[in-house]
């Protein structure tokens with residue numbers, strides 16, 4: 001029996017491959033974007049309490065009301081934004097699902113979506129599975145800035161959407177208000193929809209501010225914005241996220257969502273609602289910035305070089321150009337096998353596997369994990 005190929009991505013994702021290789025070679029895993037430290041005990045306790053208190057049946061389709069209210073209060077506090085819990089917010093099983101559902105809500109065969117590369121690996125398969133075409137535009141190294149002229153040239157009558165990710169995986173770059181202004185000027189007289197993947201919104205460093213598309217007057221009404229609790233509360237395995245979008249978009253999103261998963265894990269939603277309402281949540285950006293700084297300080301003892309410290313996210317890209325001529329995927333596999341440290345090659349984030357001799361390190365790790373990884377990386381030699 002021949003089954004259809006719904007998208008062009010080959011094989012297993014690089015994250016699964018590298019984590020598998022890390023396990024096989026007992027390597028320190030700085031590849032996949034997940035923390036290796038414990039979550040706040042109060043969050044675990046809330047989950048326990050949820051099950052004991054009987055929050056064990058289906059939650060309402062848009063999400064548990066108390067979680068939606070807690071998110072609304074959080075956005076009011078952190079951004080001064082008003083979100084309507086009933087008409088603009090839907091709880092989802094993670095952000096990857098929310099991105100897929102948003103694409104499925106809007107795409108029809110023949111549509112085009114602009115994707116800025118390097119990009120999170122689910123975007124293009126999601127677009128293609130919906131019969132649409134991904135138009136890729138490379139961000140400009142070394143700062144990974146947007147080439148606006150190319151974006152303007154790519155826009156045509158078939159352009160249904162553009163997907164933006166800030167803070168950015170894998171480069172750690174963030175969008176400024178000026179970036180959003182540029183995009184606003186290009187989409188002004190079009191029906192182009194924006195998908196804004198803001199899963200790392202709370203992980204922004206050095207006193208910078210995350211600028212959300214929701215804060216942009218001209219863009220908010222045409223945007224789906226996707227979030228993940230996993231990245232904020234260090235519980236990526238819970239797979240709970242949410243989508244904020246204007247009422248008409250939310251209605252359409254739920255028309256798809258109710259037949260994809262219908263209802264999201266109830267005890268986890270209850271626990272997150274309780275936790276989010278606490279007055280003294282830990283300062284997650286400060287904690288992660290310390291990890292970034294510690295990682296960078298130690299990385300300077302190795303032959304890896306960086307263009308600039310990550311402005312946000314869990315990730316630091318680094319060049320191994322002084323260490324090896326190998327293509328990046330080969331280098332990452334070699335590094336895992338021979339030196340016991342797993343990373344992600346940046347070419348994996350490009351459809352055509354553009355290779356700039358860069359790898360991505362995840363620094364959302366315990367201090368001892370970082371120390372052990374660097375001890376191994378410090379043994380690498382500069383090429384002569």
Ligand SMILES: Cc1ncc(COP(=O)(O)O)c(C=O)c1O
Nearest residue numbers: 033094095096120169199228241
């Ligand atoms: C840019 C980006 N979007 C979405 C996700 C996925 O979030 P979730 O685990 O909630 O599906 C990730 C996870 O690595 C990510 O890096």
